[in-house]
Amino acid sequence: MVKRERLGVILSESRLPELIASLTETYRIFGPSKKDDGESFAAIHKSEELALDYGNTKMSPKGFFFPQTESLMWYDSADKKAKQDKPEVQPTLLFGLRPCDALAISYLDKVFLSNEPQDPYYRQRREATKIVCLACNSPSPTCFCTTVGCGPDSEKGADIMMYKLNDRYLMKALTPGGEEIFTNIDVETEPATSQDIVEKDDLVNKACQMVKRFVDIDEFKEKLNNFQGPWWEKLAQKCLGCGICTYFCPTCHCFDVTDEVVKQSGRRVRTWDSCMYPLFTLHASGHNPRPGIKERMRQRIMHKFNYAVEYYGETFCVGCGRCIIHCPVNIDIRQIIMDIAEER
Amino acid sequence: MKRAEHEIRSNVGKLLKQKKIDVFIGYEKGTLPLRTSPCFVSSEKEARKLIWNSFCTNNLAVYLPHIMSRVKNKRSTRVGIICKGCDSRSLVELIKEKQLTRDQIYIIGISCSGMVDYKRILSQVNSDEVIGVDETADEITVRSKEGERVFSKEENLCEPCRTCKHAVPTVYDMLIRTAQQPRQATTSDSTVHDFLMKPREERWQILEQELGQCIRCYACRNACPNCYCKECFAEQTKPRWFGVTTDLTDIIFYHTIRIFHQAGRCVDCGACVRACPMNINLRLFTRMLVDEVKERFGYEPGVAPEELQPLATYSAKDKQDFMIEPE
Amino acid sequence: MKNPYMPIPVRIDNINIENDARDIKTFRLVFLNKEDADAFNFMPGQFAELSILGVGECPIGIASSPTEKGYLLFTVKRTGVVTTKLHHAEIGDIIGVRGPLGNTYPFEKMRNSNVLIVSGGFAFTTLRATVKYILDSANRFNYRDLTVIYGARTPGELLYKSELWAWEKRNDLAMQVTVDKGDKSWSRYEGFVPAVLKKIAPAAKQTIALVCGPPIMIKFTLPVLKELGFSDDSIFLSLEMRMKCGIGKCGRCNIGHKYVCKDGPVFSSAELQKLPQEY
Incomplete structure (x- = not known):
């Protein structure tokens, strides 16, 4: 058991293998792991599999709670009754998650849990999962978290916050769930000193300076109140209308529900969907309220920076930069924000 | 490169000023190192932001069917576009498929010396550290905090460029030559041959491995100039042809049908592969059709504007050996 | 915990063809279980998802009044996949209902x-x-x-x-x-x-x-x-919109920051004027 300390505890980097070994006794662990094309979350059995010195994972971790393909229910035509599919859940730990992704999960919580009725599938996975966040010491050039109310040390959504200080980790439990993790592990730690906190603050400050704040976000949001703004046409011109930005986004959560039949039985299945797809809003009558790429791109941006603010009180963008990295025509959401903010 | 860029700017500026075109589709500087971004310019002043370098990979023909279906006055609207060899071949196919007419477009052709695969270069440097990029005739120099690294273009070419035999556009209104020679491939593509040499189990494994990564973002489809259907079979609900999940059966269904729709039309520009965020080697499948169509019908898409598409026409000489006699 | 995605089983009790074109039918549905019937409290204006296993769901306004006890009425025009299947249904068939959903008239x-x-x-x-x-x-x-x-x-x-x-x-x-x-x-x-x-x-x-x-x-x-x-x-x-979940999560039926399925389908003209004209 790790004792609770006011300033947090210090774990020597050399003890990371012990920490992971101890955690695996209680939890299934997923953490960033090196793959051919960058890092992605993978099952971790020992600390060598972890790649904690990373920018961010390629895909966001939202799929842990909201998988791209998920059976909701199944049935066979003999009794015509639907039977609920229950996700298999066991105590899980997302280890080394970036603060932006943890914040995004707190937003998904609002959609699937705070917004009644609750989503039972999401809830089962979410309740079984705890999040150990690793603050960013060296953000990537595509990061813009500080512009959208997040930051390299943002704590929201995390149960435990970790900071890498040279050859040590500073760890702090932020929630009862975090305390619970501490009680479940057996590894030697020391109480953090005020000197450690100074070192941490220094690193966080440096990281904050590396993330460029390029625009006054409030000015941008103010402009969005003009739904008919003249900028959409031009901004949407080069968009191909694929779903990359929405599928890579850690906060995008739109889904489709479809039925599949094989002979006499079948299932109702939930899959990710994207507001960038033309059939997303197509009525059975043939009418489509969002007929073109312009309308669909406006929906995506407005949803994040205007509608979600009204509905959930949050900006549904955490500045992770995944949409920027993967867009096939290099549409850069920072540029969109700047162009609209600066439009006179 | 610089000279070509200058020529593009001044010519586009002139065309816009003289009202010979209404809008021009070209490339502008990207927001990330080693990237460019398609751009639409409609004034002489805007033409100054046009660029040309070895990262101008996007096949801009993809925008034309959409633009043409939306312009109010089809007769008088003229769109200018910059085309590499492969892009021009896409245009030829689009014209054959009546998505646009030749007089609706003004083509600035550029003799292409091969495009460089930015993902390949980024995988060799710490992409977070890149500060700037310089380009000479044969080399790309990447400057980062750690210093400079020089990459040979030839070694880092986009896959389709390695075996491209049409570096000079097949149609154009004006041709711009860069300082380099157009890259004329001497080797043929062996992708398909190598694949077919493998035992069946291994081929299936490769197929599973490649397509299993698909997240159904449809970027391959949307980046492809040939995929202009207003409603794609993949998303149709009336009827729904197959599932929308990421189960392997659904994914294979999607790619197989999409790729079969490319038979006799695919110009092997590689836009689908470059757009794919999961780096799936879709060319493994498209190449097979390219080779097949060439072998059966002697047809290479986009090369000769007057040549009819083999699958859209009938000839008594068409091979019939695909028809299997019942035993 | 109640699963909002699970359809409640109902039996088609009567089918009435409403129009000359024969593409609009009214279905009278009776709950299979009494507790489901008792729990289904609604007011006019609300809708429900009609659910056919193996085909899908479609959102349809409830055409009966809560004062009509013992059944629900849904008047359905044959338009899409689910409504077409429904039109082929016969008396006695078992389908599902998910609801009541949305708000009511004021x-x-x-x-x-x-x-x-x-x-x-x-x-x-x-x-x-x-x-x-x-x-x-x-x-x-x-x-x-x-x-x-x-x-x-x-x-x-x-x-x-x-x-x-x-x-x-x-x-x-x-x-x-x-x-x-x-x-x-x-x-x-x-x-x-x-x-x-x-x-x-x-x-x-x-x-x-x-x-x-x-x-x-x-x-x-x-x-x-x-x-x-x-x-x-x-x-x-x-208002009408393409819908899937009916509970404000799947993200497709919004007009501005309002979800038609959850915050609607009934809106005052004053409310609508504050929303984008995107419906």
């Missing part, structure tokens, strides 16, 4: 006021429920004058015909049925709904207007209501 606001109902074509369903609810002897005294204007393209396209003619004879509501184009036997109003509304000119004072119909009818009805003196917060409309 019954609190309508209390002690006059109620004006303006509707066209196939959109009359939840307003039929409203008429039925208000006319119920347990509720009638809560509302003042009830005026109903209902139109369709032709006499054969009118829904709930026998009920309409019965309502016409009553003296506790003013019923005006109109068709764009009558036939030989048609002896009632002929003309578009907005024109009839203008002719009848119901008083706007202390009146709540409920409007539901095709976009073109709504477009020409709203100015007439304004002319008659109706304010934007006394006009209520019911």
Whole structure:
């Protein structure tokens, strides 16, 4: 058991293998792991599999709670009754998650849990999962978290916050769930000193300076109140209308529900969907309220920076930069924000 | 490169000023190192932001069917576009498929010396550290905090460029030559041959491995100039042809049908592969059709504007050996 | 915990073909389990997802009133995949219902006021429920004058015909049925709904207007209501959108920051004016 300390505890980097070994006794662990094309979350059995010195994972971790393909229910035509599919859940730990992704999960919580009725599938996975966040010491050039109310040390959504200080980790439990993790592990730690906190603050400050704040976000949001703004046409011109930005986004959560039949039985299945797809809003009558790429791109941006603010009180963008990295025509959401903010 | 860029700017500026075109589709500087971004310019002043370098990979023909279906006055609207060899071949196919007419477009052709695969270069440097990029005739120099690294273009070419035999556009209104020679491939593509040499189990494994990564973002489809259907079979609900999940059966269904729709039309520009965020080697499948169509019908898409598409026409000489006699 | 995605099993108890084109049918559904029936508390204006396993779901307004006990009515036009399958269903078939979903017409606001109902074509369903609810002897005294204007393209396209003619004879509501184009036997109003509304000119004072119909009818009805003196917060409309989850999560039915499935489908004209014109 790790004792609770006011300033947090210090774990020597050399003890990371012990920490992971101890955690695996209680939890299934997923953490960033090196793959051919960058890092992605993978099952971790020992600390060598972890790649904690990373920018961010390629895909966001939202799929842990909201998988791209998920059976909701199944049935066979003999009794015509639907039977609920229950996700298999066991105590899980997302280890080394970036603060932006943890914040995004707190937003998904609002959609699937705070917004009644609750989503039972999401809830089962979410309740079984705890999040150990690793603050960013060296953000990537595509990061813009500080512009959208997040930051390299943002704590929201995390149960435990970790900071890498040279050859040590500073760890702090932020929630009862975090305390619970501490009680479940057996590894030697020391109480953090005020000197450690100074070192941490220094690193966080440096990281904050590396993330460029390029625009006054409030000015941008103010402009969005003009739904008919003249900028959409031009901004949407080069968009191909694929779903990359929405599928890579850690906060995008739109889904489709479809039925599949094989002979006499079948299932109702939930899959990710994207507001960038033309059939997303197509009525059975043939009418489509969002007929073109312009309308669909406006929906995506407005949803994040205007509608979600009204509905959930949050900006549904955490500045992770995944949409920027993967867009096939290099549409850069920072540029969109700047162009609209600066439009006179 | 610089000279070509200058020529593009001044010519586009002139065309816009003289009202010979209404809008021009070209490339502008990207927001990330080693990237460019398609751009639409409609004034002489805007033409100054046009660029040309070895990262101008996007096949801009993809925008034309959409633009043409939306312009109010089809007769008088003229769109200018910059085309590499492969892009021009896409245009030829689009014209054959009546998505646009030749007089609706003004083509600035550029003799292409091969495009460089930015993902390949980024995988060799710490992409977070890149500060700037310089380009000479044969080399790309990447400057980062750690210093400079020089990459040979030839070694880092986009896959389709390695075996491209049409570096000079097949149609154009004006041709711009860069300082380099157009890259004329001497080797043929062996992708398909190598694949077919493998035992069946291994081929299936490769197929599973490649397509299993698909997240159904449809970027391959949307980046492809040939995929202009207003409603794609993949998303149709009336009827729904197959599932929308990421189960392997659904994914294979999607790619197989999409790729079969490319038979006799695919110009092997590689836009689908470059757009794919999961780096799936879709060319493994498209190449097979390219080779097949060439072998059966002697047809290479986009090369000769007057040549009819083999699958859209009938000839008594068409091979019939695909028809299997019942035993 | 209750799973909002699980359909409640119901049996098709009766099917009535509503129109000459035979593409609109009213389904009477009876819950298989009594506890499901007891738990299904709704008010007119709400909708439910009709669910056919193996085919899918579609959102349909509840056409019956909660005062009609023991069953639910859904009037369905054959349009998409699910509605087509439903039209092929037979009495006795088991399907699913998920709901009630969405908000209701503003019954609190309508209390002690006059109620004006303006509707066209196939959109009359939840307003039929409203008429039925208000006319119920347990509720009638809560509302003042009830005026109903209902139109369709032709006499054969009118829904709930026998009920309409019965309502016409009553003296506790003013019923005006109109068709764009009558036939030989048609002896009632002929003309578009907005024109009839203008002719009848119901008083706007202390009146709540409920409007539901095709976009073109709504477009020409709203100015007439304004002319008659109706304010934007006394006009209520019911909207349609493509939906999947019906509980404000799947993200496709929003108009601005409102989800039609959860915050609607009933909106006041004043609310709608604050939202983007994207529906």
